[in-house]
Amino acid sequence: MSAPVENRIAITLPDGSSRELETGATGLDLARSIGEGLARAAVAVQVNGGDTQDLRLPLADGDAVRIITSRDEEALGVLRHSAAHVLAEAVVARYPGTKVTIGPAIEAGFYYDFDFPEGTVINDEALAQLEKDMKHLVKQGRKWDRWEVTRDEALEHFRSAGEQYKVELIEGLPADEPITFYRQGEFTDLCRGPHVQDAKGMKAIKLTSTAGAYWRGDSTREQLTRIYGTAFFSKEDLATHLANLERAKLNDHRLLGTKLDLFSFDPVSPGSPFWHPRGLNIWNAITEMWREEHGRRGYQEVKTPILYKPELWKKSGHWDAYKDGMFFTELDEDGHQFGLKPMNCPAHATLIKTRRLSYRDLPVRMNEQGLVHRFEASGVLHGLMRVRHITQDDAHIFCAPDQVLDEVTSTLAFVRDLMQLFGFDDYTMELSTRPDKAIGDDALWEKAEAALAEALVRNDLPYTLNPGDGAFYGPKIDFHVRDSMGRTWQCGTIQLDYNMAQPERFDITYAGEDNEEHEVVVIHRALLGSMERFIGILLEHYGGEFPLWMAPEQVRVLPVADRHNDYAREVVAALRERRLRAELDDRTESVGRKVRDAGMQRTPIVLVVGDAEAEGRTVTVNRRGDDAKPTISLDELVEQVSTEVAERRLSDHVAQALRADATEA
RNA sequence: GCCCUCUUAGCUCAGUGGUAGAGCACUUCCAUGGUAAGGAAGGGGUCAUCGGUUCAAAUCCGAUAGAGGGCUCCA
Numbered sequence: 001m002s003a004p005v006e007n008r009i010a011i012t013l014p015d016g017s018s019r020e021l022e023t024g025a026t027g028l029d030l031a032r033s034i035g036e037g038l039a040r041a042a043v044a045v046q047v048n049g050g051d052t053q054d055l056r057l058p059l060a061d062g063d064a065v066r067i068i069t070s071r072d073e074e075a076l077g078v079l080r081h082s083a084a085h086v087l088a089e090a091v092v093a094r095y096p097g098t099k100v101t102i103g104p105a106i107e108a109g110f111y112y113d114f115d116f117p118e119g120t121v122i123n124d125e126a127l128a129q130l131e132k133d134m135k136h137l138v139k140q141g142r143k144w145d146r147w148e149v150t151r152d153e154a155l156e157h158f159r160s161a162g163e164q165y166k167v168e169l170i171e172g173l174p175a176d177e178p179i180t181f182y183r184q185g186e187f188t189d190l191c192r193g194p195h196v197q198d199a200k201g202m203k204a205i206k207l208t209s210t211a212g213a214y215w216r217g218d219s220t221r222e223q224l225t226r227i228y229g230t231a232f233f234s235k236e237d238l239a240t241h242l243a244n245l246e247r248a249k250l251n252d253h254r255l256l257g258t259k260l261d262l263f264s265f266d267p268v269s270p271g272s273p274f275w276h277p278r279g280l281n282i283w284n285a286i287t288e289m290w291r292e293e294h295g296r297r298g299y300q301e302v303k304t305p306i307l308y309k310p311e312l313w314k315k316s317g318h319w320d321a322y323k324d325g326m327f328f329t330e331l332d333e334d335g336h337q338f339g340l341k342p343m344n345c346p347a348h349a350t351l352i353k354t355r356r357l358s359y360r361d362l363p364v365r366m367n368e369q370g371l372v373h374r375f376e377a378s379g380v381l382h383g384l385m386r387v388r389h390i391t392q393d394d395a396h397i398f399c400a401p402d403q404v405l406d407e408v409t410s411t412l413a414f415v416r417d418l419m420q421l422f423g424f425d426d427y428t429m430e431l432s433t434r435p436d437k438a439i440g441d442d443a444l445w446e447k448a449e450a451a452l453a454e455a456l457v458r459n460d461l462p463y464t465l466n467p468g469d470g471a472f473y474g475p476k477i478d479f480h481v482r483d484s485m486g487r488t489w490q491c492g493t494i495q496l497d498y499n500m501a502q503p504e505r506f507d508i509t510y511a512g513e514d515n516e517e518h519e520v521v522v523i524h525r526a527l528l529g530s531m532e533r534f535i536g537i538l539l540e541h542y543g544g545e546f547p548l549w550m551a552p553e554q555v556r557v558l559p560v561a562d563r564h565n566d567y568a569r570e571v572v573a574a575l576r577e578r579r580l581r582a583e584l585d586d587r588t589e590s591v592g593r594k595v596r597d598a599g600m601q602r603t604p605i606v607l608v609v610g611d612a613e614a615e616g617r618t619v620t621v622n623r624r625g626d627d628a629k630p631t632i633s634l635d636e637l638v639e640q641v642s643t644e645v646a647e648r649r650l651s652d653h654v655a656q657a658l659r660a661d662a663t664e665a
Numbered sequence: 666g667c668c669c670u671c672u673u674a675g676c677u678c679a680g681u682g683g684u685a686g687a688g689c690a691c692u693u694c695c696a697u698g699g700u701a702a703g704g705a706a707g708g709g710g711u712c713a714u715c716g717g718u719u720c721a722a723a724u725c726c727g728a729u730a731g732a733g734g735g736c737u738c739c740a
Contacts, residue, residue, distance in 0.1 A: 102740060104738060105738085189740080191740055212668050212735060214736060216739085267730060379667075561699095562698095563697075588696085588698090589698090589702085591700055592698090592701060595700045600701080610698090622700070
């Protein structure tokens with residue numbers, strides 16, 4: 001690799017190779033230097049691992065550049081942001097006098113907020129019409145021009161157009177930030193970019209819904225109309241996305257919870273689920289597994305109170321940030337007030353303080369299904385996904401600084417093993433680093449961040465960096481899983497904490513080999529997040545089909561006629577003897593009817609017993625997702641089922657359901 | 666919490682000023698059945714709650730509670 005000559009810059013590509021370009025060359029120039037085809041397919045560039053950037057921006061000497069094409073995930077965001085501009089163009093053409101505001105790409109598409117003229121109604125027909133308009137504009141051909149303007153030019157442009165929201169945005173921009181305009185067709189917008197070069201790739205557009213939104217998210221400001229939509233590079237991708245949305249509606253855990261008789265809610269305790277017997281069976285199966293897996297990994301389970309005096313959180317430092325989100329009791333006769341804990345950390349810290357720790361004790365791994373309460377605003381409660389009564393699968397690992405790497409490494413392996421057990425094969429990690437207002441010295445932070453990164457590498461887990469998003473007391477890793485409908489959920493989290501053990505907090509120290517006092521490092525971690533939410537996620541992921549080991553009802557026994565009830569009861573008893581969840585359906589109904597009802601409840605195994613079975617002490621096995629109906633001996637059946645449950649296999653019918661749902665994202 | 670919408674039988678839902686309906690579920694009876702709904706009869710609701718308008722309110726108005734969607738993704 002030679003040093004750049006004058007008027008030349010050197011650019012590094014992801015494969016490690018280097019290219020020389022003229023000074024001032026843009027991302028587009030770079031793509032063109034590689035090939036015309038790539039230049040046409042390019043959507044944006046990623047420079048030095050940062051955000052996506054417009055192809056028309058000049059590159060600098062030494063930049064590491066990745067060219068993003070429609071095949072890359074980031075390209076969708078660029079496409080959708082451009083689609084938002086096309087929507088705005090369509091809207092101002094059809095509804096003159098509409099004021100435009102902002103229109104970003106979001107996770108599953110884009111939106112644009114408009115201030116429509118008084119009395120404008122955007123209903124489904126209007127949405128369909130706008131979608132047609134957008135497609136028409138794309139067909140006409142749209143290219144994006146980009147140029148920089150001065151602040152005064154920008155203000156003048158939007159003031160004369162009466163676009164007060166844009167004026168407000170410009171006025172709020174830092175003085176040193178360059179202001180750029182983008183124009184496609186008749187529509188010019190203040191925009192940071194990037195945008196696609198032209199709309200040719202915008203093969204599939206769909207406007208999905210409208211909603212009210214406040215200007216700048218401020219409920220005292222103007223109420224705007226938000227139009228949601230999505231866009232893809234291919235019609236197939238859009239069709240998959242829409243099918244996933246449909247399936248998500250059918251697999252809504254709130255509907256399944258009612259249909260499968262798992263849990264319910266009542267106005268007497270908003271945001272707190274009532275677990276029905278069948279739902280609690282799922283919970284208990286998970287808990288049993290969770291206990292075993294923690295015990296195997298050297299954790300010790302504890303149980304701590306839910307009521308505390310506020311002094312606890314004043315000590316932990318949570319008070320100021322959390323007190324508004326907590327529940328409190330009235331004052332008791334001695335003038336004490338108690339709060340319901342919103343997190344378990346201070347409780348575990350209190351517990352560990354009862355021990356005099358030696359380096360020989362470390363690490364101490366303390367796990368608890370900790371019941372916490374958070375006063376979530378009534379408008380954000382959502383089934384099991386957002387509750388006020390939260391059972392966290394929490395743990396705190398108290399260790400010496402030189403144990404952090406090993407502990408994080410094994411915790412990552414733990415969370416990955418668990419997610420695979422549940423059939424989550426697609427997951428991503430996010431490493432969040434030191435925020436602006438962090439405590440502790442730089443060297444400690446660097447060491448902590450390096451330890452987390454090293455642990456990710458050791459587990460062969462790819463991750464994205466989220467700079468500055470760590471907690472004030474330490475960096476963290478978040479574990480995101482992708483469900484069968486392509487949505488991602490943050491479940492596990494691993495946080496390093498150098499704050500809690502400090503003398504002014506809980507002062508947790510251990511006697512080292514040197515017989516000196518040392519502060520412990522605390523690792524906070526949750527693997528599933530909360531039991532409530534995780535079961536909600538599982539319900540939607542599986543579409544109500546549970547692997548045998550978790551199924552609310554594992555086996556249902558159907559006698560053909562009343563005279564087979566006695567034998568059927570024996571079958572149920574034999575299964576229950578092995579701690580299997582078996583039920584008898586002795587209603588005076590036809591076999592067809594009972595088979596149907598068992599199917600509706602997603603029972604994985606249905607046994608039919610009639611004359612032949614009672615005679616030979618056998619059962620005819622209906623396995624969910626399998627058309628074969630073998631008749632086998634009762635003893636054999638009990639063994640088979642016990643083994644499958646003990647091994648916690650992801651049952652075939654569930655694997656099938658997940659495959660059927662799998663998206664090609 | 667704020668905006669919009671909704672709340673009718675255990676569940677899913679019809680019912681737009683004239684006195685409450687369907688399907689499923691439930692109970693009883695008949696049928697004793699071999700793989701996704703056998704037949705018949707029956708019970709069940711102060712229409713979320715409170716207040717108002719009206720000769721008359723599930724229906725119109727207001728308040729309260731709960732639920733659903735949105736309010737976080739920034740030119």
